[in-house]
Amino acid sequence: MSEQAILRLQGIEKFFGEEHVLKNISLDVEEGELITFIGPSGSGKTTLLRVIGGFHEQTEGAVILDGETIDQLPPEKRTTGMVFQNYALFPHMSVYDNVAYGLKLKKDVPAEERDSLIKDALKQVQLDGYEARKPSELSGGQQQRVAIARCLVLKPKVLLLDEPLSNLDANLRLIMRDEIRRLKEELNLTIVFVTHDQEEALSISDRVLVLKDGEVQQLDAPPAVYQHPENEFVAEFVGHAN
Numbered sequence: 001m002s003e004q005a006i007l008r009l010q011g012i013e014k015f016f017g018e019e020h021v022l023k024n025i026s027l028d029v030e031e032g033e034l035i036t037f038i039g040p041s042g043s044g045k046t047t048l049l050r051v052i053g054g055f056h057e058q059t060e061g062a063v064i065l066d067g068e069t070i071d072q073l074p075p076e077k078r079t080t081g082m083v084f085q086n087y088a089l090f091p092h093m094s095v096y097d098n099v100a101y102g103l104k105l106k107k108d109v110p111a112e113e114r115d116s117l118i119k120d121a122l123k124q125v126q127l128d129g130y131e132a133r134k135p136s137e138l139s140g141g142q143q144q145r146v147a148i149a150r151c152l153v154l155k156p157k158v159l160l161l162d163e164p165l166s167n168l169d170a171n172l173r174l175i176m177r178d179e180i181r182r183l184k185e186e187l188n189l190t191i192v193f194v195t196h197d198q199e200e201a202l203s204i205s206d207r208v209l210v211l212k213d214g215e216v217q218q219l220d221a222p223p224a225v226y227q228h229p230e231n232e233f234v235a236e237f238v239g240h241a242n
């Protein structure tokens with residue numbers, strides 16, 4: 001196991017009733033790394049992400065963030081920011097207030113620092129100047145940036161993205177891919193990403209975790225997954241990328 005792992009999963013098992021959805025999953029994510037979970041529908045990608053974020057409790061195993069076991073913490077006490085597929089902005093609130101909302105839950109941030117934190121987060125997603133707009137006055141990509149800013153303002157140690165681009169058209173998806181890479185590089189963000197789009201995963205990630213029926217098939221950098229798939233399932237699955 002590596003020294004720099006910011007996020008460590010150890011022997012994660014998850015049952016929903018009788019259904020064994022995650023099987024002995026261990027993973028170290030390095031600081032500043034972008035790792036993507038890929039696999040067919042129902043293979044456990046979202047469940048694993050939700051276990052990290054605290055939205056599902058694992059049946060066995062540990063989630064360790066920056067050296068601390070966080071299994072007992074509810075989502076709002078974890079320093080994992082989660083951006084959901086349908087990003088759910090508050091439609092009646094301005095961009096500024098949507099981002100401010102995330103900070104409201106953090107009582108330890110002094111009032112005089114809040115404004116600059118909110119503005120910094122909006123700058124990071126290139127939305128400075130949009131503070132007063134309502135979500136309905138933004139494009140889908142801009143709305144997604146607000147959802148990301150709402151997480152970034154909390155300075156998460158790990159950003160969890162659950163199919164964040166799936167509601168965008170093909171062109172915007174490509175732009176947002178670059179945007180996520182840029183954020184990762186500029187802020188040295190650690191990102192865990194879930195997508196059903198293999199091509200997207202292989203183009204955006206430092207490493208991908210390939211899942212099938214809740215079991216890890218391969219954990220590797222994209223070129224290695226392409227060139228040296230560990231089994232027929234992986235070969236076939238990434239072969240469908242193009």
Ligand code: ADP
Nearest residue numbers: 016019021039040041042043044045046047048
């Ligand atoms: P993926 O994200 O790869 O499509 P999921 O993690 O959503 O897969 O689902 C994995 C399995 O767990 C599926 O069989 C799904 O039906 C089941 N599952 C997911 N969420 C729940 C839940 N809240 N209750 C019961 N079963 C669930």
